[in-house]
Amino acid sequence: MTATILIVDDSRMVRTLVRGALEAGGFNVVEAIHGAHALTQLDRQTPDLMITDVNMPEMDGLTLVERVRPQARFAQLPILMLTTETAEDLKQRGRQAGANGWMVKPFSPTQLRETVALVLERARSGALFAKKSGSSAGSDGRR
Numbered sequence: 001m002t003a004t005i006l007i008v009d010d011s012r013m014v015r016t017l018v019r020g021a022l023e024a025g026g027f028n029v030v031e032a033i034h035g036a037h038a039l040t041q042l043d044r045q046t047p048d049l050m051i052t053d054v055n056m057p058e059m060d061g062l063t064l065v066e067r068v069r070p071q072a073r074f075a076q077l078p079i080l081m082l083t084t085e086t087a088e089d090l091k092q093r094g095r096q097a098g099a100n101g102w103m104v105k106p107f108s109p110t111q112l113r114e115t116v117a118l119v120l121e122r123a124r125s126g127a128l129f130a131k132k133s134g135s136s137a138g139s140d141g142r143r
Helices: 012-024 035-044 061-068 088-097 109-125
Strands: 004-008 028-032 049-052 079-083 101-104
Touching: 004 012, 004 035, 012 028, 012 109, 028 035, 035 049, 035 061, 049 061, 049 109, 061 079, 061 088, 079 109, 101 109
Parallel strands: 004 028, 004 049, 049 079, 079 101
Antiparallel strands: none
């Protein structure tokens, strides 16, 4: 079964780059232009993974994660932050909100595909949401 990835970014160029990288890896892609739009997309379908930017109009990515994670049907949804932000306080807020990883732009298509595949593998094995004893793989954009 091919995984479906929801990408949330207000930049059309970034969405195009992410879509191209993921589709080249065999993933299906659904897009949203900001957090509020992502909530609408999530009402329509549950993806296998969500990738979101932090800084967006209408609703930023951290608020999106804070809104999505408490919902039972999204409790096990893998969420990656893909952003230019590197501040430790934002990464910490992302972890507290329930993000499973943090990648910094710019990214290589190969790095993105490998990170997505790793997160999906860990989610399917149950390791992604197992009780955490340290930082999760990929939480700082590295594995």
